Amino acid sequence: MAAKAGLGSAPGRSLVCFALLIAWQTVAGEIRYSIPEEMQKGSFVGNLLKDLGLDLQELPDSGVRIVSTGRTPYFALNLKSGHLIATERMDREQICGQLERCLLHLEVLVEDKVRLVIVDVEITDINDNAPRFQEAQFEFRISELTAVGTRYPLEEAQDPDVGTNSLQGYQLSSNEHFSLEAQAGADADGHLDLVLQKPLDREERAVHDLILTATDGGDPVRSGTARVRVVVLDANDNAPAFSQPVYTVSVLENVPVGSLLLTVNATDPDEAMHSALTYSLRKLKDKASQVFRVDARTGEISTAGNLDYEEAASYEMEVQAKDSGDLSARSKVLVTVIDVNDNVPTITMTSLFSSVREDSPPGTLIALLNIRDEDSGRNGEVTCSIAANLPFRLQKTLDNYYSLVTDRALDRERVSGYNVTVTATDRGTPPLSSTTSISVQLSDINDNAPVFSQTSYTVSIPENNPSGASVCSVRATDRDWGENARVTYSLLEGEGREAPLSSAVSINSETGAVYALRSFDYEQLRELRFRVQARDGGSPPLRSNVSVRLLVLDQNDNSPHILHPASPSDGSTGVELAPRSSEPGYLVTKVVAVDADSGQNAWLSYQLLKATEPGLFSVGVHSGEVRTARYFVDRDGLKQSLVVLVKDNGQPPLSATVTVTVAVADSIPELLSDLSSLSAPAQPQSGLTLYLVIAVASVSCVFLTFVIALVALRLRRWRESQLLDSSSGTFGGVPVSHFVGIDGVRAFLHSYSQEASLSAGSGKCQFTLPKLTCSSTCQSIE
Template identity: 60%
Template sequence: MTTFPQDCKMRAVFCFIFVNIWQVVAGQIHYSIPEETGKGYLVGNIAKDLKLEIKELSHRGVRLFSSGRTQHFALNYKSGHLYTTERIDREEICGWVEKCVLNFEIIVGESMKVYGVRVEITDINDNAPKFHSEKMELKISELTLPGSQFPLYEAQDPDLGNNSLQGYKLSSNSYFPLNMQTTVNGRQYAELLLGKPLDREEEADHNLVLTAYDGGNPVRSGTVQIHVMVLDANDNPPVFSQHIYEVNLREDTSIGTTAVTLKATDLDEGINKELKYSFIKITAKASQIFHLDSNTGEITLAENLDYEDSTRYEMEAQVHDGGELFDQSKVIIFVTDVNDNAPELMITSIINSVPENSPPGTAIALLKVQDQDSAKNAEVMCSVPSNFPFQLMKSYGSYYSLVTNRALDREQVMAYNITVTATDHGTPSLSTSLIIPLQILDINDNPPLFRQSSYVSYLLENNQRGASVFSLKADDPDWGENSRITYSIIKSQMADFPLSSFLSINSETGIIYALSSFDYEEFREIHFQVKAQDGGSPPLSSSVSVTLFILDQNDNAPEILYPSPPTDGSTGVELAPRSSEPGYLVTKVVAVDADSGQNAWLSYQLLKATEPGLFTIGLHTGEIRTARPFLDKDALKQSLVVLVKDNGQPPLSASVTVTVVLADSIPEVLTDLSSVSAPADPQSDLTFYLVVALAFVSCLFFTFLLVLLALRLRRWRNSRLCDSGSLNFTEVPVSQFVGISGAQAFLHSCCHDFSLTTDSQKSNLGFPKGNSPSSPVK
């Protein structure tokens, strides 16, 4: 076993770094760092490379985005430096890939600009060559000819270049020199060469040490113990049916499937024909995925394949017979890709709300799409619903920007749930969807609108003060303060009167109230305008024309114009010739009503006449005509009471007295009028009757008082005569029994209480004392 010199000082941490090597080309920033750097290792200054001020980092929202499972780097927003977040191991991250590069993106601010960052991990000699087993056994027949070659285990070194495996060394011995071979891709492997004939009887076992070393500084190495056993002669070796086995396996091949079956033949008999299969060169990862049945030579799948992990596996198999003769064959398994990975969609930046007046092209979100498959299976197409006002625009690399492509209107759609779908070109295709919620913010772009182009309302006159007339309603499709509506009256056609003294409007509800009682005879209609204004900034408004019609109420009695009401207590006189025929027009009562409609329809009735049946009156014309010829017995002066009534509910009326004088000529009229006394006033007769009735009642009451007084005096006198000794009147004033005034006093004293007292000897009748101090009468 050979030990290589190692310089302890060379194990010190590298005193130089490569992180200052960067450049920005076509939107990319390049850095280079050595592997095995620890957490917090400075990679570069992002702020300086992107020409950003330190104070702008948090304000502009500079963010780092990596699509890998592990975030290897972080950004310090206070200094702008890019740091590692964990120990960086090139072999763990990139495996056998010769050039290890980590890619991520820097997203800058609301502009959503994307810069690619490439960090190359350079290799250091941190791995020693290693054999997959620490011991190896070889069985060689003593008849084996010198010059025969025996394959040895191959060491693995995940480092690159000089740091990787450089060669092998074998411990010194007299039988087996080391034979080095080189593959077509330049990889070296070692074989054990038989230098001279073996003699089992002389030496049956040989123990060797094979050392694999790399070219790093310091040099690292690994060893394997080789035990060679010398066997008796076996003259026919086994032979594989193929020198190279090539197999294509889909990555979705199920576990337990036979990938390939190795076949070998041996012409010997007995124990020397018993064959055993084994792998002599296989990577640790391949040994976990593939299993070789040593008896049948079947290579089966022990774990799932993944094309994205490895596209091919190379192994070397060996077959031994019972006498330990062998043959070798290479097995190459190609993994073919299937579309087993759906595209991945990741949101790197998003805005949750935009105002409805945002211009087309406003960025909503920045998305990154990727597919772990390859070729067409990794080609991805992204889409959004065509009926939405959004589109996806290709950005840097595999980034897409979701932007608006036309104007937004919150009144039509208040919010969107935008479904972004990523579909690959595999067969069958796979897709992934995610939903981006977006709220549309309101702006004051809609004025209030009334539900009608104009309003007409009706109000009955003599309404109560403060009564609700009617209400208006305007709608504003905006939201919040922009839809809060206030109402006001802005214009009126009442030039002579201020409208504010008649009407008012509730600024919040739009209800119009009457401030005064309207009179149809004064106003029949009112025209004005109402404005509705929202609470936006600036506010928007609209107005509507309103007409209020005042409806008539039967609040005016008919007014008689002819004959005119008397001013001196007399009535008008109409002349009717005695020779008048029936139907002669004597006069006409003319009346008007200030109301309108049916409230002003008048009818005439003859309530009272001196000679009933002598005259008639037209129901609707008011014309007084004779109903029959005049007779000599008819009174010269005829008094007619005419009632004029309207058609309202309830009806109102007025009356007038018409005096008609029967005469053939004017001189006769004058003579007759002088001899005709004025007709008795019905009102005066009524007064007379009331006075007479009052006088009669007064006399009757006075008579009743006199009768009552006489009865009292008689009873008192009889009582005195019957019991002059035992009944005494005491303390009764004489004035109470004298004259009319005495009678009044007696009636007054009778209203007082009196009592009758008795004792064992006599009974006394006592009267209350009067107001006079006179002595009692005995």
């Protein structure tokens, strides 16, 4: 910056007017620039990025920004070059008035380093204003008797510029009666007086018109003029005098317009018209002239506009009392404006991280706030607060700056977002406050595993289901969000399984629907257990498992199977013997049947479907026992054929039939005789012997064959019963409840023991048949 010693010369003034900037950095870390006023918009102020110690490549990531520029943003940061540029045309006089140094303060925030730098920009003056008189003409009415040396105060010219560019001197047009003289006052403010140098003679000249010129020290020099008109009068030889040299008053900034501030008082020893005084205000700045006024007659000074402590904390002016002879006196008036709490605090968001991970540690920065209050003293002291029930807190970082940080652990699944209301309250009376709302959203992390709607699933499916039939649907939910909550399903193969699980069931990975891949047979598979795994889409994924129990329900798809009497392999039917002398209720045989189904599908019932002699035999509905229903009579046939129906309880029922042949006789000879008597009619005596021998031989052969077949049949049935007892065979694995009868009987077998001897004599075959004995054996599976 050029030395002040050279400002008076033309080269020095030229250097000040056209210099673009001078920058330096103070030892306190502040950055200062100097620029002349009236620079064009967009003009270069300083290389801010370089002075911050940053490279141009670091600019996008460092988050450098101007966070405070005052009421009018005069400067901006060029993000392409890193230069500080002017955004407005700056008038030093409008910004700083008559201050000796005009400084604009900026606050620059380097966000990534949380560094706040103060930048001061000094606006230097150029000679852009000419001296100007508030009044274009001054008129004095001076008595011709006025003594030489009498002074008449003139209104000084005003030049908003400072230094050598400000007002430097006055010149008065050439005349012989008057001269100019400047006096230095006690307050270092100069007074300009018109001094009478030669007595006036009204008769010689009644009016004197003079030109007053004010010049500054700029290059080039600027000037302003005013007309001075002197009217020569008679007889006013006493000037007014104020009661005190200085008037002071304090007033609240919120007083209404028109409020009386004070009353000034001046007196004049003259009499009559020469003692009538007129009051006026002098040395008023442009703003002050719009704020205050004085009653020209009474001297009451009141407000003409609104006061604002933030614009001006005090005013200084002069009040003038002038008599009719243009003699006047002046007194100083000092007005002090008292601040009231009329400005609410302002909250500016300088940095905001609206999305925060839910696993962020306490102390994570969310927002940086700038709090300001234009008031002063306690009225400008501000405190910030947020609601106490939020997981956040405010901490003061720098002057007027607060950081909103996390205070404890966050959980997005409990609360996905917060609206944080920040309240700024000053200490005024009454206090004023303002609020701003910050929306904070929590971003999800994969911290929750899928959870099934049930701890386990038990489902059922009827057997003989079609392939692809839906079995069930499992459902798992994940409290996370987005991809972390996307659940897929899969089947887990169990250990020790005979067939792979994938051959029996499948699952839809997106919906969790389980389908049967084949038809199930209850008699082969009654229960299938497997596990389903749910996995989310997080990284790394989280999993959970659930057990599924699939029950195959029985259907009536198996007809009853008759175990006894069994059908011989040669196609003949078995024969049961019933003594003719048996009483009603005699157990002839028992039909034994089983059903591979279960439950009511395996409940069997028996009924006699057809009989040779109706009413002679009965069949137990639940036991299958064939018993005599009455005594045998002579007309009852030797051979009785019974058809027994076995039916299950399914819907629809399935059934099977068996034919039981019963031979009615007390002994084998009786049986043979009955058969021979029925085999041939009476013949002539001559052929009787021959036919009888043939018949007896035939019957004997048939009977012998019958006995051998019967013994073989009984041995076969005995072997089958042994196989049933050892749980081997077709129904070895069938539960007890599947067999006939509710008493759990598996088989009811008859064993017949017969002894026969054959002798030859007299050309005859003779059979000796001991008494037939019948033993019943009942074997239980219980």
